[in-house]
Amino acid sequence: MPQLAARHLSKAFNGVRAVDAVSFSIPDGAFLALLGPSGCGKTTLLRMIAGLEKPDGGELLFDDVAVAGPRGVLPPEARRLGMVFQSYALWPNMTVRGNIEFGLKVQKLAPDERRRRIEEVLEVVGLSGYAARRPHELSGGQRQRVALARSLALRPGLILLDEPLANLDAHLREAMLAEFRRLHSVSGATFIFVTHDQEEAMAVATHVAVMHRGRLEQVGTPEDLYRRPQSEVVARFIGRGRTLPVEVLASADGLCTLDLAGAVLKVAGHAPAGPGWLCFHASDLSPAPQRGPLAGQLAGQLAGEVVNQIFQNGVYASELAPLGIDVETISLALPERLAPGTRVEVQLSGGWVIPRRSSATPTLAGGTPATARSPA
Numbered sequence: 264m265p266q267l268a269a270r271h272l273s274k275a276f277n278g279v280r281a282v283d284a285v286s287f288s289i290p291d292g293a294f295l296a297l298l299g300p301s302g303c304g305k306t307t308l309l310r311m312i313a314g315l316e317k318p319d320g321g322e323l324l325f326d327d328v329a330v331a332g333p334r335g336v337l338p339p340e341a342r343r344l345g346m347v348f349q350s351y352a353l354w355p356n357m358t359v360r361g362n363i364e365f366g367l368k369v370q371k372l373a374p375d376e377r378r379r380r381i382e383e384v385l386e387v388v389g390l391s392g393y394a395a396r397r398p399h400e401l402s403g404g405q406r407q408r409v410a411l412a413r414s415l416a417l418r419p420g421l422i423l424l425d426e427p428l429a430n431l432d433a434h435l436r437e438a439m440l441a442e443f444r445r446l447h448s449v450s451g452a453t454f455i456f457v458t459h460d461q462e463e464a465m466a467v468a469t470h471v472a473v474m475h476r477g478r479l480e481q482v483g484t485p486e487d488l489y490r491r492p493q494s495e496v497v498a499r500f501i502g503r504g505r506t507l508p509v510e511v512l513a514s515a516d517g518l519c520t521l522d523l524a525g526a527v528l529k530v531a532g533h534a535p536a537g538p539g540w541l542c543f544h545a546s547d548l549s550p551a552p553q554r555g556p557l558a559g560q561l562a563g564q565l566a567g568e569v570v571n572q573i574f575q576n577g578v579y580a581s582e583l584a585p586l587g588i589d590v591e592t593i594s595l596a597l598p599e600r601l602a603p604g605t606r607v608e609v610q611l612s613g614g615w616v617i618p619r620r621s622s623a624t625p626t627l628a629g630g631t632p633a634t635a636r637s638p639a
């Protein structure tokens with residue numbers, strides 16, 4: 264049974280569709296990241312899940328029960344959820360204990376139970392011994408953990424986190440990411456986390472929902488999004504992916520035979536015969552062997568001329584201008600320094616093929632549209 268499901272959920276502001284017919288479901292205990300560039304509708308979707316925003320259309324279900332839909336909207340306090348904001352929203356004049364206890368008093372829990380829960384959650388977030396401090400006596404990361412402890416104390420089934428790491432420095436963010444993963448697994452709650460940082464999303468989430476202009480492009484595991492993108496937008500956005508226009512000649516058993524600028528190759532994917540996109544990352548490319556049984560077979564899959572190289576982590580991170588394909592550059596790691604203009608034969612050892620449905624080439628930040636000179 265999915266714990267959370269959205270069906271054609273929509274919300275517009277002044278005629279602009281902030282969230283446009285979004286449907287997805289996630290299982291109990293998932294850690295879902297809502298990912299996408301600024302303005303794509305992540306926060307609006309989160310606020311509808313929280314009950315802070317009323318959908319214009321569609322339905323939202325918790326454990327198969329509608330909390331928002333044609334029959335009405337359940338208020339936030341009736342949804343058994345906790346929220347953690349980037350601003351932490353701690354009361355500055357209250358101690359850590361007071362901040363956590365406030366919600367427990369509202370729930371009318373007995374003093375003994377309140378004390379037990381406060382000790383328990385402070386231990387979970389690693390802040391036992393900090394109960395008497397006030398927020399200004401804590402670091403940013405510690406404040407964030409108090410905000411989370413305050414939510415966890417109420418034992419919600421669902422915790423919503425709105426860019427919770429946005430105000431922390433890079434070092435602290437990394438530490439807090441590991442902390443969130445740990446807290447998610449010990450609490451057993453479902454977490455939904457809004458971020459525009461894909462490294463954050465891919466590192467921490469069990470499921471990632473990629474949003475683009477109010478639409479949900481794809482929901483899947485980080486591996487699904489990286490290895491099996493379902494749209495060009497996702498293919499280009501995740502992991503600085505590249506897409507090349509290809510002609511799919513045949514397709515069977517999850518393998519496509521395709522023509523890439525005159526070379527015929529087989530790549531995993533599901534696309535009918537016709538125009539397709541070959542989606543890949545720098546890690547799928549390597550220099551083709553010059554000798555050995557595969558040399559003739561692999562050479563000529565793709566060739567390019569060296570444009571630029573940077574020595575990085577023991578290899579030469581290289582940009583090549585592919586020959587015969589009108590795409591800016593492709594990136595791969597080469598073992599040696601080569602003069603600009605040197606021709607390199609490249610082999611593809613991964614990749615994924617999707618159908619090319621229209622000539623539009625939408626991208627999220629960081630993507631590079633490509634067009635073919637031939638034969639597309």
Ligand SMILES: Nc1ncnc2c1ncn2[C@@H]1O[C@H](COP(=O)(O)OP(=O)(O)OP(=O)(O)O)[C@@H](O)[C@H]1O
Binds near residue numbers: 276277280301303307
């Ligand atoms: N209360 C509002 N009134 C009018 N327009 C709004 C309101 N809230 C959001 N929007 C608009 O809806 C769209 C989606 O906004 P939203 O805040 O959901 O995006 P986001 O992906 O969370 O962006 P960010 O990462 O910048 O927070 C934007 O075009 C935004 O300007």
